[in-house]
Amino acid sequence: MNREFFDRSVHQVARDLIGCGVAVGETAGVIVETEAYEASDPACHAYIGRTARNEVLFGPPGHAYVYLSYGIHSLLNFVTEREGSASAVLIRALEPTHGVELMRERRGREDIEGLCSGPGKLTEALGVDLSLNGADLLQPPFDLSERSASWGAVEIAASERIGITKAADLPWRYSAAGSRYVSRPWPAGAFASL
């Protein structure tokens, strides 16, 4: 995984991230659900312009944008597109692959489907918090890997984003069709082409 991967349209990156591996320290999983947020999008934190909070979104691609949601959950995003173009992919769900016992301890639950099936859940499982805001995704503790051959033919569903009030009708949520690890099911017949 290199910088160029992220230096592309946020929608392309959001789709291409499905099936890719994300490791943070000893824990890792495969991305099965993402959402795209672009600068011209009212639901994007950068829509209102540059502030102290969203500054990372305006920076170079391939960095982590982490912010606190509802005062409780840290949400993990990957910054995309050239510097100055504020856009990011929200990582919404993972299929756990490594460090499952550590994930269980951090989450305080046993069921593997529930460990990373939501944006706030996976950050808790991976140990991601606000201290990683702005961190380079190409450096430790992150270790990202490209989609493996077994995921090469994955079908990707496109549907409406979850939990937002502005621009809620845009179909910018992407999920791996057939995965048991997504945060919510996708509507029938909502498929994007690779």
Add this chain to the structure above:
DNA sequence: GCCAGGATCGTCT
């Protein structure tokens, strides 16, 4: 199984 409500705090008005 579904739904309503509460937890909790950084950010911006």
Add this chain to the structure above:
DNA sequence: GACGATCCTGGCG
């Protein structure tokens, strides 16, 4: 001083 890109629990069928 209001508002979330959320999650979990408890109450009710």
